Amino acid sequence: MAMRRHRSSSGFALCVQYFEEAHSGIGPAEACLNADIISAEVDVREPGLDLNCRGHWRTPGGHLADKAPKCPEAAYAEPVFQGSIRKLRAEVADELKFLTGLGPLAAAVQAPVFERFGLPRGQRGVILMKLAIRLISTWNPEVKTLAGDLREMLCLPREEEDITSTIKKAEDGLMQLESQISKAPLDVRGPLAEALLLPYKASPLEIAKAVPRLHKRAEELAEHHLARGRESVVGEGKLLRAEEADGASDEQLKSKLLDLFERYLQKMLSRVITPLDTFTKPPEAFGCSWAQQLVSRGTVTELWGPCLARQVPDKDWLGLGVGVTVLDDTVDAAVVAKARMELAALEDAGQVTPSKDPCNVGARSVWLHFESPEETQQTPPALRSLCEQLLGLPDALLRAAASCSPNDSVVAPRLRVHPHIMAATYRHGAEYHCHKDSYSGTDNQRMVTVLLYLNDDWRPGDGGELRVYGDKLDEDAAQAPEGLRKEAASMPDMDRFVDIAPLSGRIVMFRSRDVWHAVRQPREQRWAMTLWIMAD
Ligand SMILES: O=C(O)CCC(=O)C(=O)O
Ligand SMILES: [Fe+2]
Known part of the structure; x- marks a missing residue:
């Protein structure tokens, strides 16, 4: 058979051989065409894929060519399988996520079919099956129809997208990701690079290419931590709380850790590709005289001065030396009373929704937005007025810091305002376990937490x-995986704490990236408003 051997990759050669042996009935033109299709697929999809399983492609009853597409039909039609596929389709809008979820579901059903035809399990088997179907479909319209029917049963479009456009899409996606990553400053993308086991200074393209390994990386981190023993991951202030881990097998514990690390790495990625200035505004746009009168040089010194532990009567949080400041009687009591009524009304209207954070048990919250005049108008008046006051604080903090003398050693970050404020409520039984609002700034851009109690x-x-x-410093931090080392070094000292009462009109501000904190269970319903001031 005359073949056009314009490429000499092993994939191509093997495909040609396979083709000659298994499909000697068809004409050379089609053979060339089909061999090219296969070699393109093999080269692109899985470099080095060994097609030596050629021999397995025959079954006692004939060629896979005659059988393969017909077999999975009954299995795919099975009602439980259909139910789970349709549920996945309904729940997952993102195409790639759907395909990722579909793989393991379909694998269970495909297993006996693959075994029967000697196809390897997993991705390789799927690729080989698809190649076979695609090849056969080119000369057998019946198989093509059948293959389309099967794809529909898997909630996929009848025809698989052609490979060149898939590659193009992947390349475009990679370039887009690279360009997004390149906009992040080095100290923002560096920790992500390290978390993905690349050098801190890895190029944006290297980071973009490593992003698909994120899940694998989360798995490694979970294994690494578990290997240090249960006691190093379970307990107050550690990765998992005792309630979450009690009675869990090692496998369940690993899956909880995997979930945790995957969410954390995802947050790191979205923090890298979402530049601060795209969703925040300069503080001066929100400046107000209330905030300027409230914030003093003392305030910013407590927040950003040298964090020395100082013993001051009635200010015992200063003794912790972590960067906390408290201001009392800051707002009009009548406005607070009215705001509480407005919050009760929002609650009655079902707008105050439960927290999803496993650390934040039973708390419920509502976001109040101030991106535009329309949004501002939608907030009830007393709440709006409190929020407008709070939004003036970033500007006031920067002004106060600028007025400090060099001797004060106050270094304020470049603050930005994300104009939305959370109002949260805790009833009896609700609590927030020990946490930080940002872990070294790697998971989000929160810099200062501002709380107003009502x-x-x-x-x-x-x-x-x-x-x-x-x-306190964790002695094990040196063993922590690279990229998370800095964060791993910071541990809450569970023996050294100060409780701050949530008094009406009290404002507490602290450094979101440094201060470990918790909310204790209240006896009665408790309300707080929170503004997170952002910075890179
Ligand atoms: O309400 C509080 O006192 C603090 C809440 C908190 O820590 C948070 O929402 O992150
Ligand atoms: Fe917090």
């Missing part, structure tokens, strides 16, 4: 205090 009749014994912890 609890008029709070008395000692009512609970619901903000518990602020001292910080």
